[in-house]
Structures are given as C-alpha cells and as structure tokens.
Amino acid sequence: MAARHNVRINDASGEASSFGVPGADLTAGNFTAQVALWDALVTAIQNIIIGNVAMKSLAAYVTEVDDTLPANAFAQRELKWLVGWSNTSTGEKHTTEIACPDLAFLVPGSDIADLTGTEMAAFVAAFEAVVRGGAAGTNTVNVDYVRVIGRNL
Numbered sequence: 326m327a328a329r330h331n332v333r334i335n336d337a338s339g340e341a342s343s344f345g346v347p348g349a350d351l352t353a354g355n356f357t358a359q360v361a362l363w364d365a366l367v368t369a370i371q372n373i374i375i376g377n378v379a380m381k382s383l384a385a386y387v388t389e390v391d392d393t394l395p396a397n398a399f400a401q402r403e404l405k406w407l408v409g410w411s412n413t414s415t416g417e418k419h420t421t422e423i424a425c426p427d428l429a430f431l432v433p434g435s436d437i438a439d440l441t442g443t444e445m446a447a448f449v450a451a452f453e454a455v456v457r458g459g460a461a462g463t464n465t466v467n468v469d470y471v472r473v474i475g476r477n478l
Contacts (some may be wrong), residue, residue, distance in 0.1 A: 328462065330363055330455060332370060333380040334402065334424040337395050342402035342424030344370070347455045349463070351384050359383070359455075366451035372444040376400040376425025379421070400425040403476050406438065411471040412458030414423065418460070426473050438471035445471065 331345040351359055363383045367390070371378050377391045379401075405422040412419070428454045440449055449468045457462040 326385040328359070330366070331379055331380075331381045331382045332367060332423075334374065334376040335379045335392065335394055335400075336376050336402040336425050337398045337400040339394055340402045342376075342405075343424075344421060344423045345453075346421055347458070347462055348383070348455050349457050362451070362455045364450075366455045369444070369448035369451040370423060373398075373406065373427055373430055373438075373448050374423060375427045376402070395425070399428075402430075404478060405474050407474045408452065409471075409473050410452070410456065410466045411469055412464045413467055414459065414464040417458060419466075422474070422476075428473060431473060436473045438473070440468070440471060452475075 328348045330348050333341050348379060349359060353436050364478045365452050367378060368382045375397045377395045379390060379392045381388050381390055390444060397436055402424040404426055405424055406426040408421050429440060430438050430445050438445050452468055453466055458466050
C-alpha cells in the first residue's frame with residue numbers, strides 16, 4: 326500500500342485546509358530518500374502559495390512547520406490550486422487541491438498556472454518525484470495542469 330503524504334495550510338483568517346497525496350511505500354532502504362523528496366515537494370508548495378504550511382506528515386513523522394497566520398489577507402482557503410495529474414501506467418486521472426494559491430503564477434488573463442516558470446516547474450518536478458499511483462504505489466504520475474478554483478466550504 327502506498328504511503329500517505331499530508332500538509333495542513335493556514336489561511337489569513339486562521340482557517341486550515343488539508344492537502345494529501347499517495348507516495349511510494351516507505352522502507353528502511355528508501356526512507357531517507359522519500360523524506361528528502363517529500364521535503365522538496367513541501368518547499369515547492371510553499372513557493373506557489375501565500376498561506377502558511379502549518380504541518381507536514383509522512384507516515385513515519387509529523388512536523389509542525391509554521392502554525393502562524395499568513396500576513397497576506399488574500400491567503401484564503403476557499404481559493405485553491407486544482408492539480409490534475411494522471412497515472413503514467415494506467416492513464417487514470419486524479420485531482421488534488423492546495424489552499425491559498427499565489428495568483429502571481431497565473432497565465433495573464435486565465436485561471437491556468439504557467440507551469441514553465443521557475444516556481445511552478447519546481448513544484449511539478451517535486452510533485453512527480455513524490456506522488457505515486459496504483460494500488461502498490463509504484464506507478465509514476467504526470468501533472469497535467471494546475472488551475473485556480475474557488476470553493477465555498
């Protein structure tokens with residue numbers, strides 16, 4: 326069974342939102358490498374949002390990162406990055422949401438993120454390095470798109 330990676334993001338009004346994705350099984354042989362990949366993905370997420378990553382967890386550990394409120398009043402959990410990704414082996418499509426997107430990464434005049442910019446390209450690379458598909462958690466994935474959406478919670 327695949328490991329579960331989770332992040333809690335605080336918005337400017339103190340509301341929290343969660344983000345989670347499956348990853349490779351953790352073993353004694355890959356634990357250090359998987360933690361490094363997960364830490365790189367969390368850093369990439371921090372670079373494309375304006376909320377604060379309050380907590381990150383990876384099966385074997387939970388780390389409080391920054392439980393303070395963001396200074397930017399536009400950091401609201403109702404706005405999300407919708408990340409569309411697919412399993413490279415089966416073609417199965419999935420989505421996940423990340424709260425408090427930094428809208429500076431949008432293609433002008435659209436709701437689509439520019440995946441070629443430095444921060445977004447780093448996020449895509451980190452996401453694809455960590456996230457795994459399939460029941461065994463062994464299939465690689467591709468990020469298909471990142472777009473901004475709004476949710477009434």
